[in-house]
Amino acid sequence: MTSSPLILEGAAHILIVDDDDRIRNLLKRYLAENGFRTSTASNASEARGLMSSVTFDLLILDVMMPGESGFDLTKSVRGISNVPVLLLTARGLPEDRIKGLEMGADDYLSKPFEPRELLLRVNALLRRTQPAALEKKELKFGDCVFSLGRGELRKNGELVRLTAGEAALLKALAQKPREAMSRESLAEQTASSMERSVDVQVTRLRKKIEEDPRAPIYLQTVRGIGYALMAD
Template identity: 80%
Template sequence: MEEEAAHLLIIDDDDRIRTLLKRYLSDHGFRTSVACNAKEARALMASVDFDLLILDVMMPGETGFELTRSVRAASNVPILLLTARGLPEDRIEGLEMGADDYLSKPFEPRELLLRVNSLLRRTGQARPEKREVIFGACTFSLGRSELRKDGDLVRLTAGEASLLKALAQKPREAISREALAEQTAAGMERSVDVQVTRLRKKIEEDPRAPIYLQTVRGVGYALMTD
């Protein structure tokens, strides 16, 4: 399945700039959300894992510099600062706070797009995986370790989620019970068997005759994706 588009959060107190950036970046394939101040941005970030923040420096209340320092203390999400203050000391201050890049207003939208793409490429290894695997009525997101069946969220334990992720990363490939025990911190092969039994009850129509989470005799298990 094609990788999901990166999700950007645009934080600027200027309605016009927010609207223009949202439209421009959406037209270039990104998912976009907007916030008019730091408080609104915090509320969004509490419920959504964004791939990159585009943050205005001069905002009423908590400034972009202050929000950058706060976000960086808890997250490695890339931050691109926008500001009308183009002095070298302002740029240095932003970078010292933890920003990854800095663009002075006014700017060409094309330059912003190039910088966004550059940041996403540079931090690609750190960003959550967006890939999903599908098997029957189920969809599993590797990035979120989230399983849905017929569109409904299926509750997984941490052990079940880590096991399913290990199998989903190598779809249709037999993985030994020993390797699964090591990758999922299950500790023992018997623990892997228990997790598989539980997962089958959540995935399969008939857990006693599994179609998707199959036993590979003499080896281990394989997830048979579509």
């Protein structure tokens, strides 16, 4: 059974293809909680139907599916698209990993895996395959303009000095403007050791962005979730 996409404006759209209902639903929920749009399919045929009408930013494919395997689907997808492909499998043998890469996969993750590792790999693949668009993208909020490609913030035309951590956090938020992002997701994307570190960086950023950091307009707290950058 194919699920309807969870629509979040501006978020990367990921297709999860796995014949295991439990894993498929767990991945869908976890990725959605971390700000991604998600659609699912239980086999290659369903996946093809979705891909014929929807453009996806990343595919997560189980290798061992009945009928057409993840290897086969990857090979056929590569004939028509450069969309990044992450393969999942219960078999972590070197020859399987090599075969997956030969078919055109971009990355390979063996089951069982930690969800946070999956999230790191997904973000790494998206960063690797979408750099050109980010280089030109600028986001405006109030008197500020942030360049995602250069990681530069300007306020009233003047360059604002950012630490590496502040720039990484602002970039993560700017890639999904006006969307709530969890502290966990932000910690993963900014290499912060703890979610508490994200809170500290947010406090520092507000002092550089907001007119009144105690009543933020642009870098807002989303109760029970995390933070959102309210771009113009």
